[in-house]
Amino acid sequence: MLEKLAKQTAVYGISTIVVRFLSYLLTPYYTRIFGQETYGVVTDIYALIPLALTLLTMGMESSYFRFSAKAEEAGGDVKAAKRRLFATTWGVTSLAAAVFFLAMAFFRDGIAHAMGEAYVSHPEYVVWVGLIILFDVWACIPFSRLREQGRAMTFVGLKALNVVLNVVLAFGFGAAGLFATEFGVGWVFVANLIASAVTWGLMLTTVDRTVPRINWALLVAVFAYSLPLLVGGLAGTANEFIDRQLIKYLVPEGAMAQLGVYGAITKIAVVMMLFYQMYRLAAEPFFLSNFKKSDFVQMNAAALKYYVMASMVIFLAIALFRDVFALIVGRDFREGIFILPVVLGANVLTGVWLNLSFWYKREERTSLAIVVTGSGLVAMLAFGLWLIPLWGYYGAAWARLASESVMVAVSWWLNRRYYPTPYDWRRIGEYVAAALVIFAACEAVSSCTGNMFVSYAFNIVLFALYAAYLVRRERIDLGAMLRSVLKRS
Numbered sequence: 001m002l003e004k005l006a007k008q009t010a011v012y013g014i015s016t017i018v019v020r021f022l023s024y025l026l027t028p029y030y031t032r033i034f035g036q037e038t039y040g041v042v043t044d045i046y047a048l049i050p051l052a053l054t055l056l057t058m059g060m061e062s063s064y065f066r067f068s069a070k071a072e073e074a075g076g077d078v079k080a081a082k083r084r085l086f087a088t089t090w091g092v093t094s095l096a097a098a099v100f101f102l103a104m105a106f107f108r109d110g111i112a113h114a115m116g117e118a119y120v121s122h123p124e125y126v127v128w129v130g131l132i133i134l135f136d137v138w139a140c141i142p143f144s145r146l147r148e149q150g151r152a153m154t155f156v157g158l159k160a161l162n163v164v165l166n167v168v169l170a171f172g173f174g175a176a177g178l179f180a181t182e183f184g185v186g187w188v189f190v191a192n193l194i195a196s197a198v199t200w201g202l203m204l205t206t207v208d209r210t211v212p213r214i215n216w217a218l219l220v221a222v223f224a225y226s227l228p229l230l231v232g233g234l235a236g237t238a239n240e241f242i243d244r245q246l247i248k249y250l251v252p253e254g255a256m257a258q259l260g261v262y263g264a265i266t267k268i269a270v271v272m273m274l275f276y277q278m279y280r281l282a283a284e285p286f287f288l289s290n291f292k293k294s295d296f297v298q299m300n301a302a303a304l305k306y307y308v309m310a311s312m313v314i315f316l317a318i319a320l321f322r323d324v325f326a327l328i329v330g331r332d333f334r335e336g337i338f339i340l341p342v343v344l345g346a347n348v349l350t351g352v353w354l355n356l357s358f359w360y361k362r363e364e365r366t367s368l369a370i371v372v373t374g375s376g377l378v379a380m381l382a383f384g385l386w387l388i389p390l391w392g393y394y395g396a397a398w399a400r401l402a403s404e405s406v407m408v409a410v411s412w413w414l415n416r417r418y419y420p421t422p423y424d425w426r427r428i429g430e431y432v433a434a435a436l437v438i439f440a441a442c443e444a445v446s447s448c449t450g451n452m453f454v455s456y457a458f459n460i461v462l463f464a465l466y467a468a469y470l471v472r473r474e475r476i477d478l479g480a481m482l483r484s485v486l487k488r489s
Helices: 001-026 026-033 035-055 060-074 077-106 108-115 124-148 151-175 188-206 216-250 255-268 269-287 293-319 322-328 331-355 357-360 368-391 395-417 425-449 454-471 480-489
Strands: none
Touching: 026 035, 026 151, 026 255, 035 077, 035 124, 035 216, 035 255, 035 331, 060 077, 060 124, 060 216, 060 357, 077 108, 077 124, 077 216, 077 357, 108 124, 124 188, 124 331, 151 188, 216 395, 255 322, 255 331, 255 395, 269 293, 269 331, 293 322, 293 331, 293 425, 293 454, 322 331, 331 357, 331 395, 357 368, 357 395, 368 395, 368 425, 425 454
16 A cells, blocks of 8 residues: 555656746746845745635645545445535635635735835735735645546646746746836736636636535534644644744844845755655545554554655755755855755654644544644744844744754654554664764764865765665665566556
């Protein structure tokens, strides 16, 4: 069964890498045509959008997966039950998004003032961003339906189209000189809006003539499951954006410039987040399917170990050669490259506590999500309020690492107490410790020699030794894996 998860992860993974790579082209582009403060606006907006999406989708994505599985368990007219579930979850999220957009449009001036000086002269930014949120929410449940149905290629195709259109429009607007006009960075949002609207329009062809229609009795049951996920999701998403907001409001001077640098450097860590994202896309519907408890705990335990192994390889590959990755962003943004290992570490921990969360989603004890993400939010606020005024964006990176660490610790405690799972913590700890020792050794050699070529040669050798150590320790047959891939292709 883990082979199925690996296959699904690979399908979503390859496609996600391609899609995100195309989107990633915007980072070197924007960091070269915009200054630190202007790019700070982009960072700020795209940190707030996920919070709105989490609020308006209301945990309905996970609910859709879980209740689809329950419909299959119940038997009867499964197709009709799933159709009713889809219409209800799509209907309630669509309604919420429409109301939210109208509120943003009506109160745009007040919202612009609340967001800061950079937005006061451009309240229209609020309307454009509101429209992006509207179309993205309208498409959210249909995208979840494609995942539940296993229609990975359709899912990927629509996601790819969205990104390609966004990138093409952004470069086109730049070539036309529109970014130099008074509307300036607003054209970034226009490009995104057009891409989101087109994607939503094409998404309508996949819904089999189903229209959003709320079955209120069903909604009560679904919302009872999703409400804790909503609250927990808001806290979790807040962890992802509040570091940006704390920089904006706590840094005494040059806040938007620091926000721009921080946003650019976190974009470099996209490879780690790509791996996390492709794993989540495959793992969530997989682990929320109808498995026996014995199968579930064994697969979840094995999945976490292999996730950590892959994550530490990616961590070392980026952290040890971060000066090369720094070339991705514009020259003005490379000053912050020293925070990259901290950001990568936080991203690794995000995937760890995701793995530790599947059991309570499966057992419908979703209120525990509030405990996990709420503890992370408290940690983020505590460390952020302490470190960001002292260290700026460096403090923000450490605050996020602390927050993710707390969420892992709380998730581990809850799992151990309520749903014991045979995670191989000894082996996992061994792999993490070995990676950190290698990173520390490479940093020491780099600081002592001062020679880039010597340092990189040393880094390459230790990285190769770590990879070989993992292969030998887990008795991975690379030849058999290669033959399997070639046979399938």
